[in-house]
Amino acid sequence: MRVPLLNTAQRFCPQITVMIALLLSACGGGDDAGSGGGSPPPASAVLQSISVTPDPFTTGVGITRRLTATGTFSDGSKALLGTNATWSSLTPSIATVSGGLVTGVSLGAASVSVSSSGVSKTVSLNVTSNAWAPAGTMLKQLSVFPMTLLTNGKVLSSGGDALAGDAEIYDPVQESWAGAGAPIVRVGHNSTLLASGKVLVAGGQNHTQNVASSTTYDPTSNSWSTPSAPMLSGRSGHTATLLPDNSVLVAGGATFPLAAVPSEERYNPTTDSWSAVALMGIPRLWHTATLLSNGKVLIVGGLALPSTTLASSEIYDPVANSWSPAASLAVARNNHTATLLSDGRVLVVGGQATSGNPNAPLSSAELYDPATNTWSPAGTLASARWGHAAIVLPSGKVLVMGGSAATLNGALASAELYDPATNTWSAAASMSTPRATPAAVRLQSGVVFVCGGGTPGQPTTCDYYW
Numbered sequence: 001m002r003v004p005l006l007n008t009a010q011r012f013c014p015q016i017t018v019m020i021a022l023l024l025s026a027c028g029g030g031d032d033a034g035s036g037g038g039s040p041p042p043a044s045a046v047l048q049s050i051s052v053t054p055d056p057f058t059t060g061v062g063i064t065r066r067l068t069a070t071g072t073f074s075d076g077s078k079a080l081l082g083t084n085a086t087w088s089s090l091t092p093s094i095a096t097v098s099g100g101l102v103t104g105v106s107l108g109a110a111s112v113s114v115s116s117s118g119v120s121k122t123v124s125l126n127v128t129s130n131a132w133a134p135a136g137t138m139l140k141q142l143s144v145f146p147m148t149l150l151t152n153g154k155v156l157s158s159g160g161d162a163l164a165g166d167a168e169i170y171d172p173v174q175e176s177w178a179g180a181g182a183p184i185v186r187v188g189h190n191s192t193l194l195a196s197g198k199v200l201v202a203g204g205q206n207h208t209q210n211v212a213s214s215t216t217y218d219p220t221s222n223s224w225s226t227p228s229a230p231m232l233s234g235r236s237g238h239t240a241t242l243l244p245d246n247s248v249l250v251a252g253g254a255t256f257p258l259a260a261v262p263s264e265e266r267y268n269p270t271t272d273s274w275s276a277v278a279l280m281g282i283p284r285l286w287h288t289a290t291l292l293s294n295g296k297v298l299i300v301g302g303l304a305l306p307s308t309t310l311a312s313s314e315i316y317d318p319v320a321n322s323w324s325p326a327a328s329l330a331v332a333r334n335n336h337t338a339t340l341l342s343d344g345r346v347l348v349v350g351g352q353a354t355s356g357n358p359n360a361p362l363s364s365a366e367l368y369d370p371a372t373n374t375w376s377p378a379g380t381l382a383s384a385r386w387g388h389a390a391i392v393l394p395s396g397k398v399l400v401m402g403g404s405a406a407t408l409n410g411a412l413a414s415a416e417l418y419d420p421a422t423n424t425w426s427a428a429a430s431m432s433t434p435r436a437t438p439a440a441v442r443l444q445s446g447v448v449f450v451c452g453g454g455t456p457g458q459p460t461t462c463d464y465y466w
Contacts, residue, residue: 060466237285
């Protein structure tokens, strides 16, 4: 993923205009949203009808989503019914309901009923698979931002606006966004969940320069704090990896203006400080970093400035604080994804073969085996793409979604599934909105949650996939 340098007079827009563009890059129980006992109507008003949202409504097997009942009263007022409503399932073998929370049991069509004060409403729904569904709207139009799944099941988005900044929290139970303390004024940064449950946000770019500052978010107090010392080097297009000792390795990236960062560093949450570590063999940006099951970090591909796309890989040993070469990719690539599979192998997908404009998106995929230090082919995507997102599903398959087929103006809505058992790809349902450089996480329920991305433009809508 990458974004251009920013003009102070314009709002950030994720569209690559020049070759030197920088990368700045379960739901559970609860009452109806905003309800408790519902909003009481005037004493003289009589409930006349009930409406239920969202409509249409879908969910998946084992997945819980919320229906909200709103009453219309004789004086024309409307109010959430909350706990004043009684819910029941007419097809419990397909879906159950409790307090407006619907859980899929098996695939098929289902109906639930809600009643209050002698008025009732029946709602039809579907329990589906390989499906996308709307999942709320962000508070602000943002670009090139990370999302982090918190230990409480909520999702933090940080930054995404180089002028005014932003930070938001998504609640999967309510399917809604709220502000998350002080705004983060940066794009193209990283966010890393620490063992403490706090989130480290590091690097990126504001509207004039790369930033060396880092900050941590505490979900318990919904507050931000700044570490005692900044990073040793401001950078964007870098990676940040949580290591087994709970420190964070920051590797690669570029400075402002475009120049490779010739240093790697490590954040120690115990001392709240940064320190230099051994250097990578080749300075790079727009690469990937994957924590292997042996505790080491695999760095793959990327761009060596000014314009060389890399096939090389390197491995960082945090115990020895040393780097060693790993086997090279068959195809050089940058702006790809790297996903750790359940068997310890790493799936690398798509990316760009060049750094120019127009770009050269890739449809190839490769598998890295740490046991043998070898790469092997992993099939071919139906659509070449870069700047996409990739998430491992509970089934072990990998969902690849969005990205771009050319510049960010070529944003894709398509999604594809990789099956490690057969080493093959198949089509998944397409997103409702094309998204280049989307942000995605897997919720505690197993549902994939995706937001943002250029279309061109920055959609505020989010989607679920199951």
